[in-house]
Amino acid sequence: MSLYLFLLIFSIFIPLILSFDKKVQFYKTWSRLFTSIFIVGAIYITADIFFVKMGIWGFNPAYHSKIILLGLPVEEWLFFIVIPYSSIFIHYVFISYYPNKVLSDTFVRILTTTLIVILLVFTVLNYDKIYTLFNFSLLILALFLAVLDKSRLLNRYYFSFLIIMVPFLIVNGILTGTLIPGEVVWYNNSEIIGVRLLTVPIEDIGYAFSLVLFNLLLINRLRSINIYGRLKT
Numbered sequence: 001m002s003l004y005l006f007l008l009i010f011s012i013f014i015p016l017i018l019s020f021d022k023k024v025q026f027y028k029t030w031s032r033l034f035t036s037i038f039i040v041g042a043i044y045i046t047a048d049i050f051f052v053k054m055g056i057w058g059f060n061p062a063y064h065s066k067i068i069l070l071g072l073p074v075e076e077w078l079f080f081i082v083i084p085y086s087s088i089f090i091h092y093v094f095i096s097y098y099p100n101k102v103l104s105d106t107f108v109r110i111l112t113t114t115l116i117v118i119l120l121v122f123t124v125l126n127y128d129k130i131y132t133l134f135n136f137s138l139l140i141l142a143l144f145l146a147v148l149d150k151s152r153l154l155n156r157y158y159f160s161f162l163i164i165m166v167p168f169l170i171v172n173g174i175l176t177g178t179l180i181p182g183e184v185v186w187y188n189n190s191e192i193i194g195v196r197l198l199t200v201p202i203e204d205i206g207y208a209f210s211l212v213l214f215n216l217l218l219i220n221r222l223r224s225i226n227i228y229g230r231l232k233t
Contacts, residue, residue, distance in 0.1 A: 003063040004075035004184050007171050012082045015089035024096045026089055029219070033088060036218040041080035044211060047134060048072060056131050056191045063184040080211075086167070087212045088219075091160040103155045112143050112154060119143075119206075122193070131191045135203040135210070142210040142217070151220050153213075161209060168208050173198045 019026040051057050052071045064073035094101070103111075123136040146154045176199040177183035187201055195202040 002065050002073075002075060003180070004059075004073065004175070005065065005078075007174060007184075008075060008078050008082045011086045011167065011171055015086040018093075019089065021093075024089075024093050026092050029088075029092065032219045032222040033085070033215075035222060036215045037081055037084050040211065040214045040218060041084070043214075045072070045077065045080055048076065051131065054130070055188055057185060057187045060182055060184055060186065062182070063180075083168075083171075083208075084212060084215050087164045087208070088215055090164050090167075091157065091212070091216065094160040094163060095156050098159075101156070101159050102152075103158055105152070105155070108152075108154050108158065109147075111158065112147055116140055116143055126193055129191050129193065131187070131201075132193055132203055135206045138214075139206040139210045142213045145217055146213060149217055149220060153216055153220065157213060157216065161212070164208070164212065165205070168205075169198065169200060172200050172204055172208070176200050176204070 015026075018024070049070050049072060052059075059073050059076065064075050067074040069077060119136045119140050123133060123140070126132045126136075143154075146157070174180060175184040176187075176196075178199045183199065192201045192203055197205065
Protein backbone atom coordinates (compact mmCIF):
# COMPACT_ATOMS: atom_id res chain seq x y z
CA MET A 1 0.00 0.00 0.00
CA SER A 2 1.33 3.43 -0.94
CA LEU A 3 1.87 6.11 1.69
CA TYR A 4 -0.59 8.40 -0.10
CA LEU A 5 -3.33 5.73 -0.04
CA PHE A 6 -2.62 4.99 3.62
CA LEU A 7 -3.09 8.67 4.48
CA LEU A 8 -6.43 8.74 2.64
CA ILE A 9 -7.67 5.64 4.47
CA PHE A 10 -6.49 7.19 7.74
CA SER A 11 -8.42 10.37 6.89
CA ILE A 12 -11.76 8.76 6.15
CA PHE A 13 -11.79 5.72 8.46
CA ILE A 14 -13.30 7.36 11.55
CA PRO A 15 -15.63 9.79 9.70
CA LEU A 16 -17.04 6.90 7.66
CA ILE A 17 -17.69 4.73 10.71
CA LEU A 18 -19.22 7.59 12.72
CA SER A 19 -21.43 8.71 9.84
CA PHE A 20 -24.18 6.64 11.44
CA ASP A 21 -23.91 8.37 14.82
CA LYS A 22 -27.48 8.95 16.07
CA LYS A 23 -26.93 12.60 16.88
CA VAL A 24 -25.20 13.59 13.64
CA GLN A 25 -26.78 11.10 11.20
CA PHE A 26 -24.32 12.20 8.55
CA TYR A 27 -25.37 9.41 6.21
CA LYS A 28 -28.60 11.30 5.58
CA THR A 29 -26.60 13.96 3.73
CA TRP A 30 -25.00 11.51 1.32
CA SER A 31 -27.19 12.26 -1.72
CA ARG A 32 -26.46 15.99 -1.63
CA LEU A 33 -22.96 15.50 -0.30
CA PHE A 34 -21.72 13.28 -3.11
CA THR A 35 -23.48 15.40 -5.74
CA SER A 36 -21.59 18.39 -4.40
CA ILE A 37 -18.29 16.53 -4.06
CA PHE A 38 -18.34 15.45 -7.71
CA ILE A 39 -19.35 18.87 -9.06
CA VAL A 40 -16.85 20.87 -7.00
CA GLY A 41 -14.20 18.19 -7.37
CA ALA A 42 -14.43 18.37 -11.16
CA ILE A 43 -13.27 21.99 -11.03
CA TYR A 44 -10.33 21.30 -8.75
CA ILE A 45 -9.28 18.13 -10.58
CA THR A 46 -9.29 19.98 -13.90
CA ALA A 47 -6.97 22.58 -12.39
CA ASP A 48 -4.90 19.77 -10.86
CA ILE A 49 -4.35 18.16 -14.27
CA PHE A 50 -3.33 21.55 -15.69
CA PHE A 51 -0.91 22.21 -12.82
CA VAL A 52 0.85 18.88 -13.34
CA LYS A 53 1.20 19.48 -17.09
CA MET A 54 2.59 22.95 -16.44
CA GLY A 55 5.06 21.68 -13.83
CA ILE A 56 3.49 23.75 -11.07
CA TRP A 57 3.42 20.69 -8.87
CA GLY A 58 3.92 16.95 -9.21
CA PHE A 59 3.99 13.64 -7.37
CA ASN A 60 6.80 11.47 -6.07
CA PRO A 61 6.29 7.97 -7.59
CA ALA A 62 7.93 6.43 -4.53
CA TYR A 63 4.88 7.34 -2.48
CA HIS A 64 1.91 6.61 -4.78
CA SER A 65 0.58 3.70 -6.84
CA LYS A 66 1.41 3.06 -10.47
CA ILE A 67 -2.18 3.73 -11.56
CA ILE A 68 -2.11 7.08 -13.36
CA LEU A 69 -5.17 8.80 -14.87
CA LEU A 70 -4.67 11.96 -16.97
CA GLY A 71 -1.32 12.50 -15.34
CA LEU A 72 -2.61 12.11 -11.77
CA PRO A 73 -2.08 9.09 -9.51
CA VAL A 74 -5.33 7.41 -8.54
CA GLU A 75 -4.80 8.56 -4.95
CA GLU A 76 -5.05 12.17 -6.10
CA TRP A 77 -8.47 11.47 -7.62
CA LEU A 78 -9.56 9.86 -4.36
CA PHE A 79 -8.26 12.91 -2.47
CA PHE A 80 -11.16 14.99 -3.81
CA ILE A 81 -13.66 12.52 -2.38
CA VAL A 82 -11.99 11.61 0.90
CA ILE A 83 -10.86 15.03 2.11
CA PRO A 84 -14.15 16.89 1.42
CA TYR A 85 -16.11 13.99 2.97
CA SER A 86 -14.01 13.95 6.13
CA SER A 87 -13.91 17.74 6.43
CA ILE A 88 -17.64 18.23 5.92
CA PHE A 89 -18.24 15.43 8.44
CA ILE A 90 -16.23 17.43 11.01
CA HIS A 91 -18.34 20.52 10.22
CA TYR A 92 -21.58 18.61 10.78
CA VAL A 93 -20.30 17.04 14.00
CA PHE A 94 -19.37 20.50 15.27
CA ILE A 95 -22.77 22.06 14.56
CA SER A 96 -24.58 19.01 15.93
CA TYR A 97 -22.75 18.92 19.24
CA TYR A 98 -22.16 22.66 19.63
CA PRO A 99 -25.23 24.30 18.06
CA ASN A 100 -24.78 27.49 20.08
CA LYS A 101 -21.21 28.13 18.90
CA VAL A 102 -22.09 30.79 16.36
CA LEU A 103 -20.09 33.93 15.59
CA SER A 104 -21.96 37.23 15.47
CA ASP A 105 -22.92 38.68 12.10
CA THR A 106 -20.85 41.80 12.82
CA PHE A 107 -17.71 39.83 13.60
CA VAL A 108 -18.15 37.61 10.55
CA ARG A 109 -18.68 40.64 8.32
CA ILE A 110 -15.53 42.37 9.62
CA LEU A 111 -13.41 39.21 9.47
CA THR A 112 -14.59 38.28 5.98
CA THR A 113 -14.08 41.77 4.61
CA THR A 114 -10.58 41.87 6.11
CA LEU A 115 -9.70 38.50 4.63
CA ILE A 116 -10.96 39.49 1.18
CA VAL A 117 -8.95 42.73 1.23
CA ILE A 118 -5.77 40.91 2.34
CA LEU A 119 -6.28 38.22 -0.28
CA LEU A 120 -6.84 40.83 -3.00
CA VAL A 121 -3.59 42.55 -2.08
CA PHE A 122 -1.62 39.28 -2.13
CA THR A 123 -3.28 38.24 -5.38
CA VAL A 124 -2.32 41.50 -7.10
CA LEU A 125 1.23 41.37 -5.73
CA ASN A 126 1.65 37.75 -6.81
CA TYR A 127 -0.33 37.67 -10.06
CA ASP A 128 2.64 35.98 -11.80
CA LYS A 129 2.49 32.95 -9.46
CA ILE A 130 -0.14 30.67 -10.96
CA TYR A 131 -0.83 28.50 -7.91
CA THR A 132 -1.11 31.53 -5.64
CA LEU A 133 -3.35 33.32 -8.13
CA PHE A 134 -5.62 30.30 -8.53
CA ASN A 135 -6.00 29.61 -4.83
CA PHE A 136 -6.53 33.15 -3.63
CA SER A 137 -8.94 33.95 -6.47
CA LEU A 138 -11.07 30.91 -5.65
CA LEU A 139 -10.95 31.74 -1.95
CA ILE A 140 -12.11 35.31 -2.60
CA LEU A 141 -14.98 33.96 -4.71
CA ALA A 142 -15.94 31.40 -2.05
CA LEU A 143 -15.97 34.06 0.68
CA PHE A 144 -18.01 36.43 -1.48
CA LEU A 145 -20.61 33.74 -2.24
CA ALA A 146 -20.72 32.74 1.42
CA VAL A 147 -21.52 36.34 2.41
CA LEU A 148 -24.47 36.26 0.03
CA ASP A 149 -25.66 32.89 1.36
CA LYS A 150 -28.61 33.43 3.70
CA SER A 151 -27.86 30.40 5.86
CA ARG A 152 -25.11 32.33 7.72
CA LEU A 153 -22.77 29.47 6.95
CA LEU A 154 -19.61 31.39 7.80
CA ASN A 155 -20.87 32.04 11.33
CA ARG A 156 -20.22 28.37 12.04
CA TYR A 157 -17.66 27.51 9.39
CA TYR A 158 -14.95 29.76 10.82
CA PHE A 159 -15.20 27.67 14.01
CA SER A 160 -15.36 24.27 12.34
CA PHE A 161 -12.49 25.03 9.97
CA LEU A 162 -10.17 25.53 12.95
CA ILE A 163 -10.96 21.92 13.90
CA ILE A 164 -10.61 20.74 10.30
CA MET A 165 -7.15 22.31 10.25
CA VAL A 166 -5.82 19.81 12.80
CA PRO A 167 -6.13 16.63 10.70
CA PHE A 168 -5.47 18.69 7.56
CA LEU A 169 -2.07 19.82 8.81
CA ILE A 170 -1.19 16.26 9.83
CA VAL A 171 -2.13 14.72 6.47
CA ASN A 172 -1.03 17.56 4.22
CA GLY A 173 2.07 18.04 6.29
CA ILE A 174 3.16 14.48 5.56
CA LEU A 175 2.16 14.85 1.90
CA THR A 176 4.42 17.89 1.59
CA GLY A 177 7.39 16.38 3.40
CA THR A 178 6.91 16.59 7.17
CA LEU A 179 8.45 13.56 8.92
CA ILE A 180 9.34 11.78 5.66
CA PRO A 181 12.35 11.94 3.33
CA GLY A 182 11.37 14.02 0.33
CA GLU A 183 7.68 14.62 -0.20
CA VAL A 184 4.61 12.97 -1.73
CA VAL A 185 3.63 16.19 -3.49
CA TRP A 186 6.28 18.67 -4.63
CA TYR A 187 5.74 22.31 -5.60
CA ASN A 188 7.46 24.58 -8.08
CA ASN A 189 8.71 27.29 -5.72
CA SER A 190 8.45 29.95 -8.43
CA GLU A 191 4.66 29.47 -8.50
CA ILE A 192 3.98 29.91 -4.77
CA ILE A 193 4.67 32.70 -2.27
CA GLY A 194 7.04 30.48 -0.30
CA VAL A 195 5.46 30.89 3.14
CA ARG A 196 4.88 27.49 4.73
CA LEU A 197 3.27 26.16 7.91
CA LEU A 198 5.47 23.18 8.73
CA THR A 199 5.99 22.07 5.13
CA VAL A 200 2.51 23.09 3.95
CA PRO A 201 2.44 26.06 1.54
CA ILE A 202 0.14 28.81 2.84
CA GLU A 203 -1.80 28.50 -0.42
CA ASP A 204 -2.86 24.97 0.55
CA ILE A 205 -4.70 26.30 3.60
CA GLY A 206 -6.71 28.57 1.32
CA TYR A 207 -7.16 25.61 -1.02
CA ALA A 208 -8.69 23.51 1.78
CA PHE A 209 -10.84 26.39 3.02
CA SER A 210 -12.38 27.09 -0.39
CA LEU A 211 -12.74 23.40 -1.35
CA VAL A 212 -14.82 22.64 1.74
CA LEU A 213 -16.68 25.96 1.66
CA PHE A 214 -17.74 25.53 -1.98
CA ASN A 215 -19.09 22.10 -1.08
CA LEU A 216 -21.06 23.43 1.87
CA LEU A 217 -22.46 26.26 -0.24
CA LEU A 218 -23.57 23.83 -2.93
CA ILE A 219 -25.14 21.52 -0.35
CA ASN A 220 -27.10 24.53 0.92
CA ARG A 221 -28.20 25.32 -2.62
CA LEU A 222 -29.34 21.74 -3.22
CA ARG A 223 -31.29 21.91 0.02
CA SER A 224 -32.91 25.22 -0.89
CA ILE A 225 -34.28 23.85 -4.13
CA ASN A 226 -35.45 20.84 -2.12
CA ILE A 227 -33.97 18.13 -4.34
CA TYR A 228 -32.92 15.93 -1.48
CA GLY A 229 -35.00 17.18 1.43
CA ARG A 230 -34.05 19.52 4.21
CA LEU A 231 -31.11 19.45 6.60
CA LYS A 232 -29.75 22.39 8.55
CA THR A 233 -26.09 23.23 7.79
